[in-house]
Amino acid sequence: MTAPPLGRVVATELKPSTPHQFHFWTARESPIGIGAIVRVQEAGRTVYGVVTDGFAYSDLVTPMHAVLGADGDPVAAGDEPTARAEIRLFTVAVLRQMPEEPLQPVPLGPVWLADDADVLLALRMDSYTGGERASGVPVGLYAAGGLESPVYLDCDFLLGPEAAHLNITGVSGLATKTSAVEFLLASIFQTFPRHKGSVAALCFNVKGPDLCFLDQPSALSDEDHRLYQRLGLRAEPFADVHYYAPLRPDGVNLNTLRTNEALAGNTEPLIWGLREVLDYAEVVLNRDDIDAKADAFIDFLAERVVGREYQDDMLRGRPFQVQSFADLEEFFRAIFDFMEVLGKGGEVWKTHHLATIRKVRNRLSNISTRSKGLVTDDGAANDLPWGSFADRGVYVVDVAGLDPLAQDLVFARVVSKLREHLERRDLGVEHVVVFVDELNKYAPGDGPETYVRKMLLDLSERGRYLGLVLFSAQQFRSQVQRRVVGNAGTAVYGRMDADELATPGYATLSPATKIKLATLPKGELMVRHPHFTQPIFVKFPRPPVLGGREGIERYPPSGDMPFAAAVARRLRSLDRRVSAEAVFEAIDGRREDDVRRALSATRRERPTDPLPYFVACLGRRVAGEVVLPWRGIPAVRRGEDGYGA
């Protein structure tokens, strides 16, 4: 309040002050810029606003007057006897008026640059950052005129139940999307109040090594450390991170870039069996291809056959126990054999046409072929820890190396399972943040309806009631399903593409704001939040975790290893004491399928001493003993054998 004002509100007939907008003039040297928050104080009314546009002009009537004044010589233009009067005029969008009633046009009064306390009031952060039940989550620092103030998001509006979801837009490669989410997650994990319950994050790593090193610290600059300090946060990586990646088709190497041995401890394979896949069959089966008849047969399989005993004496004497794709294939084989025996007329089995059965069989067996590594053939699954998610735990599912079909399957199943568990309140945590990048790909605004898009839409519309929160990111917000981004209570924008800014979705932004967005430097964002009546520019420090590119340099992937070495690696990830030589000896001469099965059983069981358990699963070797032909023995005396003969 002691600082002198920087400007004064002006209102003319052509540019009047309104309750939502006003203009003020200021000196040429003033530090005001687009995005600056200002305060007007006059006659018992305080108005806060954010600068959205700026103008500069002089007393010239027309440009012709300037040309004539300089005799048409640009060099002489500076030699006028008197300096021309020049005005700096800024347009401000009102953030808040105090008192809020009656709502009146902004008074003509002095304008100050907002300080920390003003920013708190201007952005209505006073309602959720103070007191015992504060719920503010730092999102970055608002900076203008040499002042820096932390900006907080209200976690009730970020993680529910009031509003929820966050959407980030920005061009690739400028540390906007992934870095912002990493920083924000770190901020949430450190500041999410205990009285609001527990929170975990589930991130889908959809490309390269982006999210592969969330448990590794990054090298931060002094400036970054200063920003962390100003925001009241610790610059440290996530303490509890679990990685899940499918296996490669060989069944032992992981299909991820996080294969450096130093990181193997918390990287687990993600393996699903037939049951897990069949529940989400509609995701992986092409809807155009699968008609109602095929649907009916898939339902028959899911309801009557898979996971239970199915007896059909016509097919074979003993019941079918279909637990895996291999069992399912056996079941199909039995149907086809039976139909073949019937010969002519054997075209319908239990009201299902043979062609439909063949079609379903082909599609389902395709899944296990195309998604080999994710989908196991022998039925032993290794899944996320449903029911025991940990507070402040990060679960990363690396689907970057999967084909699109398998990615869809992973998205659909993981999110559906999260929803199921949150509905039953037995996930282990009360809130889960799901981070999905590349929304342009998974929830595009146009194109055919897909299961994943429906699922993301459902998540964005209903998730907040359950504590299921979607943090999504994309390059072009305008090309994402409108309801998915529309439901995001908080929107964050990094540097934007000019073409994208020209789309109707950005019409509410002033030209100056758009220019600022198009030229936004690294580490700066524009934030929309339900408490902020106008978007606010903030800067944030580099995330406290290792970025994908640096991570790959520091922890280069070990590449696909030979079968035996990969098995040894997997066992060593359970217990560092396991020696590779002992593993090589144990699996020497064994069938790879048997080794995979034993490995899978060991991983599921997680025994204290994994190697003996693994060897036991493999089965003890029985050494051969050569038996020489018996040359007969002397006959015993004939006679009664004791039982009457």
Add this chain to the structure above:
Amino acid sequence: MRLAHLADPHLGVRQYHRQTPSGINQREADVARAFRLAVDGVIAERPDAVVIAGDLFHSVRPTNSAIVFAFKQFQRLREALPEAPMVLVAGNHDTPRSAETGSILRLFEELGVDVAVDEARRLEYPALGLSVLAVPHTALMAAERPSLRPEGGARHRVLVLHGEIEGVLPTQRHTVEYGGALVGLRELGMEEWSYVALGHYHVQHEVAANTWYSGSLEYVGTNLWGELADEREQGIRGKGWLLADLDRRTVTRESVPASRPIIDLEPVRGEGLAADALDDLIEERLRAIPGGVVDRIVRLRVYDVPRHVARELDHAAIRAHKSEALHFNLDIRRPEIHRAVGVGAPGRRQTLPELVRDFLAHRPLPAELDRDAFVRLGDELMDAVERDVAGT
């Protein structure tokens, strides 16, 4: 290369109380007879190898007579097939619970029988191009199971195992004995073996073209009626052993004639019948057995017989049948009681006369009483009492 596959002789088993003239339990003698016939059959077929897939004896400590008998039968086999490999694995019945007990099966090693009691053995017979992995019950119950995979380059690879293959046997009648080691189909790796000789399930059963339970040689299980039902269901007639031709990939069933018929008679429905009517029906069923019940094992189920009716049956006649048969199981079952449990709205409470009428309509009555008249009489009496109370 022909292989004789026997399993579950259960020598020494004792059932029922009938004895042979020489004082041996009749069923024990029946079981011994079945084994002797099987050995006769094997000798007649002259296979290249013989495997016995467990439970040679019914108990860990069989009777001396059973031991002597078994020894003599193996002796006969060895004499007849002097060079044929004979492999014997211990089943759940003849496996000692503690190592110090020792196993009687080792006795047969003296006759050139290769015995697997505690641990799996991989027996190589180079002259025959045969490799046999013999897996006894104990090995499958151990924390570290043997790997059930063939090894080496033998032409014929045979697995002999005593246990329950998971998910392939009927479960509804509990005919698979409790206590067998469970083995998964994948663990078994059937496709890698020339032949898998299984023991433990007493009904001859084809798991796959090369994987068989040969079944027991007599009805020795605790649920012989269930065994019979399983056999009927699977279209199998009687007991026997198997002769597998490993070159031709064929399996032939060799039957062992039963010592005596085991007859499960068509059940009688006793609902609403008086005791003498039921006696007549029981007699009728028993008379219909060709040759009668003498020395046979017979079961007759009689359903829906209230206790008071069962008490009034002709028990002297029943005892007579029981003494004739080796075993006559008259299985009388009481009616199933369906309790009507009120749900939903409370409904109307019955009046006292209604309550009495309902009771009389359902209480058990001697068959000679006419229920309608009985209920009518009850109504009249109640009516009289009510009038009397009301003073009318």
